[in-house]
Amino acid sequence: MTDARTEILSRIRTALGSDAPGPTAAGVVPREYRSAGEHAPGSDVVLALLVDRLEDYKAHVHQVPAADLPGLLADLLGRSAKSQVIGSSDYRSPDVLPTTRESATQESAGRGAVVVPAGLDPAWLSAADVDVHTDSRDAPMSAAELDQVDAVVTAARVAAAETGTIVLDGEPDQGRRAISLVPDVHVCMVRTDQVMQTVPEAVRLLGAEPARPLTWISGPSATSDIELERVEGVHGPRTLHVVLVS
Amino acid sequence: MSTFLGMPAAREGAGPSPQAAPGTLSGIGRPEDPLHWGASFPDAAKAALENGQLRRNLGKATSTIRTKRARVVGEVPDWEALRDAGSAVKTDVLARLPELLEELERNVTARGGVVHWARDAVEANRIVADLVRAKGADEVVKVKSMATQEIGLNEALAEEGIAAVETDLAELIVQLADDMPSHILVPAIHRNRTEIRDIFLERMADAPPDLTDVPRELAMAARSHLRRKFLSAKVAISGANFAVADTGTLAVVESEGNGRMCLTLPETLITVMGIEKLIPTFDDLEVFLQLLPRSSTGERMNPYTSMWTGVTPGDGPQEFHLVLLDNGRTKVLADEAGRSALHCIRCSACLNVCPVYERVGGHAYGSVYPGPIGAILTPQLTGEKSDLPYASTLCGACYEVCPVKIDIPSILVELRAREVSLSGASPETADRVWKAAMKAASFAMADGGRFRRAARVPRLLRAISRNGVIRRLPFPGSLWTRSRDLMEPPQQTFHDWWAEREERR
Numbered sequence A: 001m002t003d004a005r006t007e008i009l010s011r012i013r014t015a016l017g018s019d020a021p022g023p024t025a026a027g028v029v030p031r032e033y034r035s036a037g038e039h040a041p042g043s044d045v046v047l048a049l050l051v052d053r054l055e056d057y058k059a060h061v062h063q064v065p066a067a068d069l070p071g072l073l074a075d076l077l078g079r080s081a082k083s084q085v086i087g088s089s090d091y092r093s094p095d096v097l098p099t100t101r102e103s104a105t106q107e108s109a110g111r112g113a114v115v116v117p118a119g120l121d122p123a124w125l126s127a128a129d130v131d132v133h134t135d136s137r138d139a140p141m142s143a144a145e146l147d148q149v150d151a152v153v154t155a156a157r158v159a160a161a162e163t164g165t166i167v168l169d170g171e172p173d174q175g176r177r178a179i180s181l182v183p184d185v186h187v188c189m190v191r192t193d194q195v196m197q198t199v200p201e202a203v204r205l206l207g208a209e210p211a212r213p214l215t216w217i218s219g220p221s222a223t224s225d226i227e228l229e230r231v232e233g234v235h236g237p238r239t240l241h242v243v244l245v246s
Numbered sequence B: 001m002s003t004f005l006g007m008p009a010a011r012e013g014a015g016p017s018p019q020a021a022p023g024t025l026s027g028i029g030r031p032e033d034p035l036h037w038g039a040s041f042p043d044a045a046k047a048a049l050e051n052g053q054l055r056r057n058l059g060k061a062t063s064t065i066r067t068k069r070a071r072v073v074g075e076v077p078d079w080e081a082l083r084d085a086g087s088a089v090k091t092d093v094l095a096r097l098p099e100l101l102e103e104l105e106r107n108v109t110a111r112g113g114v115v116h117w118a119r120d121a122v123e124a125n126r127i128v129a130d131l132v133r134a135k136g137a138d139e140v141v142k143v144k145s146m147a148t149q150e151i152g153l154n155e156a157l158a159e160e161g162i163a164a165v166e167t168d169l170a171e172l173i174v175q176l177a178d179d180m181p182s183h184i185l186v187p188a189i190h191r192n193r194t195e196i197r198d199i200f201l202e203r204m205a206d207a208p209p210d211l212t213d214v215p216r217e218l219a220m221a222a223r224s225h226l227r228r229k230f231l232s233a234k235v236a237i238s239g240a241n242f243a244v245a246d247t248g249t250l251a252v253v254e255s256e257g258n259g260r261m262c263l264t265l266p267e268t269l270i271t272v273m274g275i276e277k278l279i280p281t282f283d284d285l286e287v288f289l290q291l292l293p294r295s296s297t298g299e300r301m302n303p304y305t306s307m308w309t310g311v312t313p314g315d316g317p318q319e320f321h322l323v324l325l326d327n328g329r330t331k332v333l334a335d336e337a338g339r340s341a342l343h344c345i346r347c348s349a350c351l352n353v354c355p356v357y358e359r360v361g362g363h364a365y366g367s368v369y370p371g372p373i374g375a376i377l378t379p380q381l382t383g384e385k386s387d388l389p390y391a392s393t394l395c396g397a398c399y400e401v402c403p404v405k406i407d408i409p410s411i412l413v414e415l416r417a418r419e420v421s422l423s424g425a426s427p428e429t430a431d432r433v434w435k436a437a438m439k440a441a442s443f444a445m446a447d448g449g450r451f452r453r454a455a456r457v458p459r460l461l462r463a464i465s466r467n468g469v470i471r472r473l474p475f476p477g478s479l480w481t482r483s484r485d486l487m488e489p490p491q492q493t494f495h496d497w498w499a500e501r502e503e504r505r
Helices: A004-016 A045-057 A066-081 A144-148 A201-205 B040-051 B051-075 B079-095 B097-110 B121-134 B146-150 B154-158 B169-176 B192-201 B215-232 B258-264 B282-296 B329-334 B340-341 B350-351 B355-360 B370-383 B399-400 B408-422 B426-447 B450-462 B494-504
Strands: A060-064 A113-116 A130-135 A151-155 A159-160 A165-168 A184-191 A214-217 A239-245 B113-118 B139-142 B163-166 B235-238 B242-244 B249-254 B268-274 B306-308 B319-325
Touching: A004 B097, A004 B113, A004 B329, A045 A060, A045 A239, A045 B494, A060 A066, A066 A113, A066 A151, A066 A184, A066 A239, A144 B215, A159 A201, A165 A184, A165 A201, A201 B282, A214 B169, B051 B154, B051 B282, B051 B350, B079 B097, B079 B282, B079 B340, B097 B113, B097 B319, B113 B169, B121 B154, B121 B235, B121 B268, B121 B319, B139 B215, B139 B258, B146 B154, B146 B268, B146 B355, B154 B163, B163 B169, B169 B192, B169 B215, B192 B215, B215 B258, B215 B494, B235 B258, B242 B282, B249 B282, B258 B306, B329 B340, B340 B370, B350 B370, B350 B399, B355 B370, B370 B399, B370 B408, B399 B408, B426 B450, B450 B494
Parallel strands: A060 A239, A113 A130, A113 A151, A151 A184, A184 A239, B113 B319, B139 B163, B139 B235, B235 B268, B268 B319
Antiparallel strands: A159 A165, A165 A214, A214 B306, B242 B249, B249 B306
């Protein structure tokens, strides 16, 4: 009896009318589509496009010079610590369901907790009044521990403006995939020179290291499964802050 | 040979109507063969057309998504060029499938993954069940996957004592209601918010008792319900949207983050993928990541896309298995006329524009692949005689929107021609019937008196009509009314009306 692999490959060759193993002719692919945009990475037009797309997805966008980053992060993280239901299995936090019950009691939960990847510049969080946990591949936090954390701060690898997409590739300033997934708030910092206009530009940049684990993020978690009404925030972070750093 | 374009007879021994009974649970259950279940299309469609709620749910959903899609496709200046590239890449993939599969296998293996091959559903289910059992798990989390639905994986795992938890919101709704999906992308499209609330209250043990039918609250209930499962799951099962041969990279495109949860948190990841889902190079992703989201959900990009290549030490699942599934695909490949159905990237754009789908819904097709693409894929994958190629008006809208330019109408016509030659009714018989009818007509029309008498015959039909509609004619008219209703004839023929008018003057 032949094994499945041999049999499937042989079925394919028979179906294609090329019974003998060996390379078949490659087809010609017309590539008339745009492989790059008409605007330079990080140009004002491209940045404005990214902001427009992200806001359309209900992401929060902030534009700051690098010097103002610590102050902005302190503000964002302080705010998120106050508004989130920390460590609760019931995820109706006040900013999602303003009228629900537990909002009042959880308000005074105190200092928030933030996770950062080991390669992130620690100076950025110097002004934030939060407990900072550091995660890395060598010293990973468990999923349960991440579930107790309010927010995560990461860098990014590249962004595509036309689709409002940010890509993380798991390098030390972006961290393991789990850290940008389990906490409820994701603050993602993108340098303006990382913002490309089109998807092909982003793909070709990522293609230099294709084996890295890639997470493409276009707005916060969302569903349209109930009567196609878009609801932001299902299983991933329900709040996405994108900080464009010049 | 001439091609019969009408609707064929209902299948012999067709089962009960698959349409939802009143109430939240569908009564459909989980059929033995997810590719082929329920009543014949004509019977199921007839039942579906009587379900007003279903038609309202569907009409609202498909029109919303059509509008969104048209808007975001309209803003892409090189859309047609992208379609041309997408179509050509897929043609190239099928032409080089053996080499590309071997290349994929080599690259996945080199990066620490394990590749398995499965000839059919039984073999694929066996492989997955053995892998799950080897991890000692009795529950797995799943991200929505057409391939695992096609092979009935959940049911096969259940027989082994393994619970497979669907984590996509719509798929969860379908699973809780013991229902079947009715749309490729929005499986619970046939349900409205109130039905969903009732399903949660009835079947989801930890649903808040005061749950309302506000979509946001329903989504949060699902979040709460699933979070514990995500955080503790040892094994996850996924499908794949794309697999890149030259790097061994797999990609899953999703919205809710349930995909990221499954692909990232568990120790072991098992991915089941049809052998046609390949693309040759990493750069080819630039074509499909532009075509897919806009065609499917009408968004510029879906919220999350995950890509992984084998195993990344210290990040994500440390054990990765890829199951390459045939299950009829090589049969489709052997059919030169229908081969391009394997180009399909499961965007579901063809469902949302189809006038037939919009009116009868996905269940009428009796397959996990409904709509225009399902009308081709289903009979090709099963290799069975099918009436699905007739479930189309051949209006061509599906071809217009297909991001990889599958010429669905032409393939449907070809499949109809084959059905007719298979069905035993020889062209000679059809010719004889036609000639007899023409002879009778020319007899009646050759003489004014005969024609007037003949014209009054339809009035007799008013006796058998109800509410202005005739559902069933006696033979040979029954051949016509089997698949369509007749409007009641007018009380008066034109001749009589004219005569009366002249008299009155």
